[in-house]
Amino acid sequence: MTLTTEWQDTYRIGVPEIDHQHQYFLLLIQRLEKMLHSDPPLAHLLDSVDELIKYAAFHFKSEENMMRFAHYPDLFNHTVSHLKLLEQLRLQSLKLAHLDPDPEDLIQFLVKWFLDHTTGEDLDFKLFLDSQTRPDH
Template identity: 40%
Template structure:
């Protein structure tokens, strides 16, 4: 039951960031496969840790782009990244073997991912495009 698919609405128009977003989604799909195939809890946990570490890298990558283009909303965007990481860490720490059956982990991850890409990243993309055309 694959609910997570790449959507054009996830694209922000920056090749590197869009590529990183695709990796994000691929990691979520891996977790979904783990759950669907009844893989051991430890494997799901390991993939969740990988997702967290990748998110941390990706957010740093985005913030580097913001510094390069002198993005005026860097500080609030960085704070959003911090809150997203805290939210992901808190949610995944609360998981256990039993709760994997009771919670919609993949639904949470897709919503978490979509929130990240749909709002602040689209504003960043618009700013980057504007900067490129005015340069």
């Protein structure tokens, strides 16, 4: 199945700050996809991937701080998972620099990576926030 880089309403988890950052992250993937189709110099490509990695690192730190503020009990596991995701992303960047991957594969990897993160773990955080604000708690 080919994954689209267009923002879908189903990606929204319902925490505005996180959703905004996710939308921007997807925009960076879209830009990269457009760029790949114009056969750019490798250095330009790596700069864009670097921007993506830095934004992901910022986003993760931002989420971890939000989770700490909310006393999220799963903060440690979530932080470990962020570290692993960043490593995967850095590894892909390294492959891009040293091997000759299919650009389409890279985009598919990025979108899948994005979806696993947003619709998996971030949704768990949203459910936790909901459970904290319900009147019976």
